[in-house]
Amino acid sequence: MSLFKSLLNFLYPPRCPFCDRVLASDGLGDGVAMWKDGNPMELPICDRCVQELPWLKRSCIYCGHSLQGEEIKCLRCSGSSFSFEECCVLGRYEGKIRETLLRFKYRGQKSLAEPLGKLLYSKLALLSWASSIDFLVPVPLYPERFKLRGYNQASLLAGAVGKELGLPVIEALGRVRDTKSQTGLNKKQRAENLRGAFKCIEQIKKESHVLLIDDVLTSGSTAQEASLVLKKEGASRVSVAALAR
Ligand SMILES: [Zn+2]
Ligand SMILES: [Zn+2]
Numbered sequence: 001m002s003l004f005k006s007l008l009n010f011l012y013p014p015r016c017p018f019c020d021r022v023l024a025s026d027g028l029g030d031g032v033a034m035w036k037d038g039n040p041m042e043l044p045i046c047d048r049c050v051q052e053l054p055w056l057k058r059s060c061i062y063c064g065h066s067l068q069g070e071e072i073k074c075l076r077c078s079g080s081s082f083s084f085e086e087c088c089v090l091g092r093y094e095g096k097i098r099e100t101l102l103r104f105k106y107r108g109q110k111s112l113a114e115p116l117g118k119l120l121y122s123k124l125a126l127l128s129w130a131s132s133i134d135f136l137v138p139v140p141l142y143p144e145r146f147k148l149r150g151y152n153q154a155s156l157l158a159g160a161v162g163k164e165l166g167l168p169v170i171e172a173l174g175r176v177r178d179t180k181s182q183t184g185l186n187k188k189q190r191a192e193n194l195r196g197a198f199k200c201i202e203q204i205k206k207e208s209h210v211l212l213i214d215d216v217l218t219s220g221s222t223a224q225e226a227s228l229v230l231k232k233e234g235a236s237r238v239s240v241a242a243l244a245r
Helices: 003-011 047-052 095-106 110-124 128-132 143-149 153-165 187-194 221-232
Strands: 086-091 135-138 173-175 198-200 209-216 237-244
Touching: 086 110, 095 110, 095 209, 095 237, 110 153, 110 237, 128 237, 135 153, 153 209, 173 221, 187 221, 198 221, 209 221, 221 237
Parallel strands: 086 237, 135 209, 209 237
Antiparallel strands: 173 198
């Protein structure tokens, strides 16, 4: 650790992003096996939150729903078709996970991108499909919202995950129009609300494998619509990663 980093850690000791408990001086938990037994990876999160928060250890490859058995998709997704190939979701959008994501998204706590990105990377690193990803694309905000908020949390998160993966982030998608809040809409209405909401604003490499990044995956309509646009532009595979669902 550099002297500068040591000093910084002394002045501002790293804290768990979920409960604010001070972590060890290197900013990591105690090296816990979070996703898979026998594969310890040091994470920037306290051991109590590793144990207590609703992490999704086995979940449907399309919607992130928790699974019990050996299957890879849930019953609901079995009969549907998707424009993306798979998704990786960290936990359920409730309790401390939800509170933390709200602080990240609405209360200007941009520094949460780094620990949350590391956490998302820790799960991606165990998935075989992650090794063929070419670049990351964040889900964009509508320009007016961006102006109000001053940042796009998905871009910050993509930056942090990209740094860990050693891959570039390309802001390839733009929002053509603002969409109504998805709250209170059913799955069909959500899909309709988002239809035609995105366009490609950067050329992307043909036959590429894209990792689409969002903070929260709700019905999957955003991932579905954004992936469609990326595929039309030449991506051959789109995977999705989000912090919660
Ligand atoms: Zn904690
Ligand atoms: Zn599913």
